[in-house]
Structure formats: structure tokens, C-alpha cells
Amino acid sequence: MILFRNLALSRGIQALFSGASLTLERGWKVGLVGANGSGKSSLLALIAGELAADAGDCELQPSTRIARIEQEAPALEQPVIEYLLDADAELRAAQAAIIATESAGDGERLALAHERYAHAGGYTAQARAMALLAGLGFAQADALRPVREFSGGYRMRLNLGRALVRPSDLLLDEPTNHLDLDTILWFENWLRGYAGMLLVVSHDRDFLDRVSDHTLAIGNATLRLYAGNYSAYERLQAIELAQQAALAARQSKEVQRITSFVERFRAKASKARQAQSRLKQLERMAEIAPVYAAQSFRIQFEEPERQPERIVALENAAAGYGDRPVLAGISMVVARNDRLAVIGANGAGKTTLVRLLAGELAPLSGRRAEGRGIVIGYFAQHQVEMLRAEETPLAMMRRLFHGEREQKLRDFLGRFGFAAERAERPIGPLSGGEKSRLALAALVRQRPNLLLLDEPTNHLDLEMRRSLAMALQSYAGALVIVSHDRHLLATCADRILVVGEGRVAEFDGDLEDYRRLRLKQERGAAPSEPRRSRREARREDAAARETQRARLHPIEQRLARVETRVEKLSAEHAAVVARLAEPGLYADAQKQALAQALEDDARLKWELARAETEWLEISERLEAMRAS
Numbered sequence: 001m002i003l004f005r006n007l008a009l010s011r012g013i014q015a016l017f018s019g020a021s022l023t024l025e026r027g028w029k030v031g032l033v034g035a036n037g038s039g040k041s042s043l044l045a046l047i048a049g050e051l052a053a054d055a056g057d058c059e060l061q062p063s064t065r066i067a068r069i070e071q072e073a074p075a076l077e078q079p080v081i082e083y084l085l086d087a088d089a090e091l092r093a094a095q096a097a098i099i100a101t102e103s104a105g106d107g108e109r110l111a112l113a114h115e116r117y118a119h120a121g122g123y124t125a126q127a128r129a130m131a132l133l134a135g136l137g138f139a140q141a142d143a144l145r146p147v148r149e150f151s152g153g154y155r156m157r158l159n160l161g162r163a164l165v166r167p168s169d170l171l172l173d174e175p176t177n178h179l180d181l182d183t184i185l186w187f188e189n190w191l192r193g194y195a196g197m198l199l200v201v202s203h204d205r206d207f208l209d210r211v212s213d214h215t216l217a218i219g220n221a222t223l224r225l226y227a228g229n230y231s232a233y234e235r236l237q238a239i240e241l242a243q244q245a246a247l248a249a250r251q252s253k254e255v256q257r258i259t260s261f262v263e264r265f266r267a268k269a270s271k272a273r274q275a276q277s278r279l280k281q282l283e284r285m286a287e288i289a290p291v292y293a294a295q296s297f298r299i300q301f302e303e304p305e306r307q308p309e310r311i312v313a314l315e316n317a318a319a320g321y322g323d324r325p326v327l328a329g330i331s332m333v334v335a336r337n338d339r340l341a342v343i344g345a346n347g348a349g350k351t352t353l354v355r356l357l358a359g360e361l362a363p364l365s366g367r368r369a370e371g372r373g374i375v376i377g378y379f380a381q382h383q384v385e386m387l388r389a390e391e392t393p394l395a396m397m398r399r400l401f402h403g404e405r406e407q408k409l410r411d412f413l414g415r416f417g418f419a420a421e422r423a424e425r426p427i428g429p430l431s432g433g434e435k436s437r438l439a440l441a442a443l444v445r446q447r448p449n450l451l452l453l454d455e456p457t458n459h460l461d462l463e464m465r466r467s468l469a470m471a472l473q474s475y476a477g478a479l480v481i482v483s484h485d486r487h488l489l490a491t492c493a494d495r496i497l498v499v500g501e502g503r504v505a506e507f508d509g510d511l512e513d514y515r516r517l518r519l520k521q522e523r524g525a526a527p528s529e530p531r532r533s534r535r536e537a538r539r540e541d542a543a544a545r546e547t548q549r550a551r552l553h554p555i556e557q558r559l560a561r562v563e564t565r566v567e568k569l570s571a572e573h574a575a576v577v578a579r580l581a582e583p584g585l586y587a588d589a590q591k592q593a594l595a596q597a598l599e600d601d602a603r604l605k606w607e608l609a610r611a612e613t614e615w616l617e618i619s620e621r622l623e624a625m626r627a628s
Contacts, residue, residue, distance in 0.1 A: 317366030377448030389428030432459030
């Protein structure tokens with residue numbers, strides 16, 4: 001469906017990647033990963049035809065219908081439902097054709113116009129649009145409200161809805177921005193039924209694991225395709241890094257051996273020709289550079305100086321703004337070693353709860369009490385925005401921790417990616433991810449015994465999120481974290497608080513239990529479709545079966561190809577094992593053959609394990625699609 005042929009792409013003078021040749025097949029669900037600034041958005045723009053390649057070709061199958069999320073969120077007077085349906089150009093054209101032929105009084109043309117309207121899904125369009133709105137977190141009454149009445153975040157959700165409502169063969173974008181956990185769970189389920197290709201950027205590894213079956217990675221100025229979801233990509237990348245490191249180490253030893261020979265015998269006439277030969281061998285030897293994983297930030301929370309048993313207690317507290325309560329009836333205690341995840345829809349009051357715990361909001365009623373010796377570390381996006389643009393990271397740390405030695409502060413900043421001269425650059429031009437890292441650094445340095453994190457992963461790439469999760473796992477104080485990153489919540493918290501309908505309640509279960517509950521509630525609350533005639537029902541059921549066959553066919557073909565590859569690799573490996581069982585192979589004269597057989601054995605084992613993993617993943621996806 002998409003063919004890259006010797007493709008190269010740059011941003012200014014920076015080469016993002018070059019020499020990329022690969023094919024992305026119809027029906028694949030591809031996660032696009034790479035560090036912030038690696039070129040993910042540029043690649044999406046290239047595929048969408050918004051950028052030109054520096055070299056090579058990017059070819060899409062003719063007549064491919066591309067859906068992207070519009071980045072402008074206009075404040076329109078238009079009702080939400082009409083704004084959504086306007087994205088389907090064919091539907092609107094079919095409606096216009098009906099109106100035009102009705103006024104002309106041409107019965108045959110009118111019949112054809114109605115047939116076109118039915119083919120465009122016009123008779124179910126309203127129901128499909130209402131289902132999308134419900135999944136995106138809009139109430140039924142919101143469908144008739146003007147778009148302008150909604151916040152920028154909810155208007156961006158409407159833009160996601162516009163991308164989903166129009167028929168497409170290829171969906172490109174970063175769709176999880178502006179979505180809360182409940183909406184992400186719904187969206188994952190929606191994508192299971194999407195028949196086209198998905199090429200998606202996300203820093204949510206659980207989302208990538210659930211929706212993708214291939215991973216396209218940008219890094220080290222290369223573009224590489226891996227079979228499997230994000231977790232499979234991580235495993236394969238680790239194997240490659242280990243192999244590359246071993247090759248580099250072997251080459252380094254060989255270079256040392258040749259160099260030593262040249263230095264010893266360059267001056268000897270009898271060895272001069274051999275020394276020159278070794279020098280030419282060194283010149284011809286392509287250097288194998290050790291490949292390193294993405295930069296690892298060594299975040300580490302130091303032990304709090306004090307750890308009181310009861311840190312913050314709320315008794316029948318209400319919280320809100322002005323005289324308008326957002327939450328009421330909150331009674332809870334945050335105790336030493338508590339690790340709480342706070343989830344709920346956007347606007348439900350998660351931030352209000354965290355601000356109440358932090359003491360930034362006084363309770364409207366009820367009581368808030370703190371233990372003695374409390375040091376609260378509170379991370380929120382407004383704190384990132386309050387960083388002083390003209391200040392440098394080092395100057396900021398000197399201001400906040402003025403009694404500490406400069407070298408100690410420099411060493412500390414280096415753990416967050418601000419080593420050497422990076423510590424002395426102004427904060428203003430830093431990216432959103434870099435500013436978040438800096439705000440986290442200042443927070444960590446406080447040695448808090450209560451850590452309150454409100455969406456700490458915004459702007460952070462997958463590597464930084466991994467480092468943060470690892471640091472939080474070893475954090476010794478109490479933790480309250482608001483995030484839609486399920487991997488972070490699952491690895492760092494052991495209790496879940498759900499905020500909704502003005503209340504805070506503990507959820508009895510884990511995030512997987514919550515996901516199943518939400519999907520069950522969603523199926524039970526799905527809006528009913530208008531009644532259909534028997535003829536319409538038969539036609540639509542037949543179309544649904546054909547759509548299902550079209551969805552499953554490319555996956556079934558892939559599964560058959562992988563099965564054939566597994567059988568072939570198994571036969572090849574069995575032949576190598578039989579060869580290794582022959583006593584004659586271990587004779588001195590067979591050393592080269594033995595080495596080759598051992599190399600083949602290791603290679604085939606690795607290829608077979610990779611193929612079997614791919615077979616399992618495709619089989620699970622096919623089974624899930626058949627059940628959906």
C-alpha cells in the first residue's frame with residue numbers, strides 16, 4: 001500500500017534518515033516510534049503529500065483515501081453533529097444530489113441519487129456519528145450544541161471524530177493527544193474494527209501494544225521496520241544491540257591485533273610487505289560502531305528525610321472554584337507508602353483533587369489535615385509554563401538550592417539530560433519535553449515524602465517515560481499520580497481512585513479490570529440504530545459480512561505466509577540439528593564446516609523464534625477481529 005524506495009528526509013541541515021526501502025501492506029497497523037525530534041511528524045506529512053522527500057520515492061497505492069486529524073479547532077456556530085458529518089464529502093455530495101434531483105422532478109435520477117446516498121451510508125450516518133460522539137466523551141445533548149461552546153481539547157476530539165467518520169484506507173496521526181483514559185480505551189476498541197491501514201504516533205506504550213502489529217522506528221538517521229507491536233520491537237532491538245556490540249568488540253580486538261603487528265614489523269625488511277598488507281586491510285575494514293539504545297535518563301528519587309505515617313487526610317471535604325463545588329464528600333487518608341492512581345474523564349475533577357491534596361486549594365467545606373514534617377512535591381503543567389525563559393537550568397537550580405555546590409548541581413542536571421553546556425543554555429527555546437524534564441529535576445531535588453504528579457508524561461517520549469517509571473518504582477514516599485499512560489500507572493501504583501460525577505471512589509480491581517468494565521458499559525450504552533426494513537437489513541448484513549471478509553482476508557493471507565515460513569525454517573533447523581549429530585563433523589578436517597553449522601543453528605533458532613512470535617501475534621489479532 002505504501003512503498004519507500006531509497007527514501008531520504010531531512011529537516012533543515014539535519015538528516016532524519018536516508019536510504020530507506022521498505023513496503024507497508026494494506027491492513028497493517030503500524031506504530032511509528034522514535035525520540036522527540038527524530039522526524040515522526042515529518043514522515044507522516046511526507047506520506048500525506050504535505051512534504052517532499054530529499055531523495056528517493058514514497059509511493060501510495062492509487063486512489064488511497066487518507067484520513068488525518070485536522071490541527072485547527074475553529075470556534076464555529078455550527079452544531080456538533082453537522083460539523084462531524086461535514087467531514088464525509090461523499091455523504092454530503094450524495095445529499096446535495098438528492099436535493100438537486102428532487103427539484104428537477106427526474107424520477108430515474110432521483111432513484112440513482114438515493115442509491116448513491118445508501119452506498120455512502122447515509123441511512124446510518126446519524127447513528128454512526130452519535131456513536132462516535134458518545135465514545136469521544138460527548139453527551140447525547142451535545143450533538144446539537146454549537147462547536148464554539150466546547151474547550152479547545154474537546155474541539156480537537158471532534159477533529160478526531162471527523163477523521164474517523166469519513167471512509168478511509170489509511171489513517172495517519174497522533175490520535176491520543178487530548179484524550180483521557182476512558183476515551184483511549186474506547187478508541188482502541190474502535191480501531192480493532194478499522195479495515196484500513198493505521199500509521200500512528202503515540203508515546204503510550206500500552207496503546208501501541210494493543211493496536212499495532214508492526215513498528216516503524218526512526219533513530220540513528222535510519223528508518224527500520226519490525227514485525228510485532230512495541231514490546232516485540234523492544235525485544236528485537238535489544239537482540240540487535242547485543243549482536244552489534246559483540247561484532248564491534250570482535251572488530252576492535254582484530255584492529256588491535258593488526259595494529260600491533262604493523263607497529264612491530266613495519267621497520268623489518270622481511271616483514272615490510274606483510275605490514276603494508278595489514279595496513280591496507282585496516283583501511284578496507286568498514287568500522288562497526290557500537291550501537292547504543294536511546295539516551296537513558298538516570299532519574300533517581302533520594303530517600304525522604306522524614307516519613308510520617310499519616311501524610312494528608314481529607315474529611316468530608318468539598319473542593320471547587322469560587323462557590324461552585326467540583327467534588328464533594330471526599331474522605332480519604334494518604335499514608336506512608338501509599339501509591340494511588342487517579343483516573344476519570346477530562347473535566348471530572350482529577351486536577352481539583354490533586355490541588356486539594358497539595359494544599360493549593362482550600363476545602364469549600366469539610367477538613368484537610370497534614371502530618372508533621374511534610375514535604376510535598378507537586379508536578380503540574382502550569383509549573384512547566386512558569387519556568388523563567390531567560391534563565392538557564394543551572395541558574396534555576398542555583399536559585400532554588402542556593403546552598404549546594406555548583407558541581408553537585410551540574411552532576412544532578414546531567415542525570416536529566418542537561419550535561420555540560422546544555423546546563424547553561426536558556427530555558428526559553430527548550431522543547432516541551434525538555435522543560436518537563438527540568439521541572440521534574442527540580443521536583444526530585446526537594447526529596448519529597450508526598451509526590452503529586454498531574455499528567456507528568458505530557459511531552460515526554462517513550463524513553464523518558466520508561467526512566468520515570470523506573471524511578472517511581474523505587475521511590476520511598478507516598479505517590480498520587482494522574483495520567484492516561486496505563487503502563488506508568490500499572491507499574492507505579494497499586495490502588496486506583498476513580499473521579500466522576502462529583503465523587504472520588506476507590507476502584508476494586510486493576511486497570512485491566514477497569515478496561516473490561518468500561519467496554520462492557522460502552523456496549524450496554526451504545527445508541528440504538530433506526531429501525532430497518534427487512535430488505536435494508538438483508539442488504540446491510542450482506543455488506544457487513546463482505547466488509548468482515550475484506551478485513552480478515554489480508555490478515556489471513558499474512559498468517560498463511562508466516563505459517564509457510566515457520567514450516568520452512570523448522571525443516572532447515574531440523575536438517576542442521578541432524579548435521580550436528582553426525583560424529584564426522586567434529587573431525588579436525590571439518591572445523592570450518594562445524595563452525596558454519598553452529599552459526600546456522602544459532603541463526604535459524606533466532607529466525608524461528610521471531611517467526612513463531614509473529615505467528616502468535618497475528619493469530620491473536622485474527623481471533624480478536626473475528627470475535628469483534
